Amino acid sequence: DQQVKQNSPSLSVQEGRISILNCDYTNSMFDYFLWYKKYPAEGPTFLISISSIKDKNEDGRFTVFLNKSAKHLSLHIVPSQPGDSAVYFCAASAGTQGAQKLVFGQGTRLTINP
Amino acid sequence: KAGVTQTPRYLIKTRGQQVTLSCSPISGHRSVSWYQQTPGQGLQFLFEYFSETQRNKGNFPGRFSGRQFSNSRSEMNVSTLELGDSALYLCASGLASGANVLTFGAGSRLTVL
Numbered sequence: 001d002q003q004v005k006q007n008s009p010s011l012s013v014q015e016g017r018i019s020i021l022n023c024d025y026t027n028s029m030f031d032y033f034l035w036y037k038k039y040p041a042e043g044p045t046f047l048i049s050i051s052s053i054k055d056k057n058e059d060g061r062f063t064v065f066l067n068k069s070a071k072h073l074s075l076h077i078v079p080s081q082p083g084d085s086a087v088y089f090c091a092a093s094a095g096t097q098g099a100q101k102l103v104f105g106q107g108t109r110l111t112i113n114p
Numbered sequence: 115k116a117g118v119t120q121t122p123r124y125l126i127k128t129r130g131q132q133v134t135l136s137c138s139p140i141s142g143h144r145s146v147s148w149y150q151q152t153p154g155q156g157l158q159f160l161f162e163y164f165s166e167t168q169r170n171k172g173n174f175p176g177r178f179s180g181r182q183f184s185n186s187r188s189e190m191n192v193s194t195l196e197l198g199d200s201a202l203y204l205c206a207s208g209l210a211s212g213a214n215v216l217t218f219g220a221g222s223r224l225t226v227l
Contacts, residue, residue, distance in 0.1 A: 006156075034215070043118070043204055043218030044157070089156060101147070101170050102216065106156035 003027045004092050006105035014113055019077040021108050023090030026071065030092040034102070035064060035075045038087045047088075048075070080112045116141065118207050118219035126225045132193040135222045139186050139207030145169075146188040147216060148180060151202040160203075163188050164210070192224075200226045 005024045013019045021035075031052040036044035050057040050064045050073070057064050063076045077084055090105040119138040127133050139146050148160040159172035163182035180190040186207075192199055202223050206216035 004156075036218075041220065043206075043220045045218070046215050049215065091157075101159045101162060101172065102157075103159070104149075104157040106154060 002106075003030075004090055004103050004105040006088075006090055006108045008108050009106070010109040010111070012111045012113060013080050015082060016079045019075075019080045019084065019110055019112070021075040021077075021088050021090075021110065023073050023075075023105055024071060025073075025092050027092070027094060027103075028071070029094040030103075032093045033064070033066060033073050034091045034093075035062075036089045036091060036104075037084075038089065038107070044089055077110075082112050082114060085110060085112045118205055118217055120203075120205050120219035120222050122222055123220065124223045124225075126227060127195050128227050129195055129197060131195050132191060133195060133224060134189055134191045135203055135205075135224075137188045137190075137205030137207075137219060139188070139205075140217055143207035143209055143217070144186050145208040145210055146182055146186065147206045147208070148188070148190050149204045149206065149218075150174075151204055151221070152200075157204065160190065195226045197226050200224060 003026050034049040035047040037047045038044040048059050048062045048064050050066050055066050066073045087107045087109050089107045091102040121136045145164045147162040149157040151157045162170045166182045177193045182188045202221040204221045206218045208216050
């Protein structure tokens, strides 16, 4: 059962335009969400996160939006740059006492075209 | 500050063999998590260790095991390898158990023939 889903395996965007990556989740216990970016031959790197008490978090060109009622989050990158070409993973966790674990989506390959 | 170091980076094994992968977390990080990445499956959680204790475990068979040492370094072992175990195995370290923001290593790519 895939609790975190990224339904678009790939996305192609023109340089300078907005990139929007989507993620859906099914577990209503998730209360913390993150986006990671992964380049080939490297491990994923943390990009931005959002707590379930917020609906938006912004960091420079990156903004994450959370719609709890729809169990949906999205990552907006504006303006998109060639260096943003990578695989983006959405991840979620459910806070409990003790250890937590991140549940990742399958990833979306973003390609920024010059 | 050195990042998360995983060894070996690449290895090839045959079915039935066993393999041990090593991970050195960022200095000062005491939590180590392991993930398996396969095409189409994303990253799947294997287990998390903190203070030499397994704190959480994913849905993998008992052939997958791990341990953590007193210096926070961790190893994972896969016994009786199957073709489907071919994957990128990623280690991630965090400051504390349950840390959400993890720092990942570059991974160990295992190919089972």
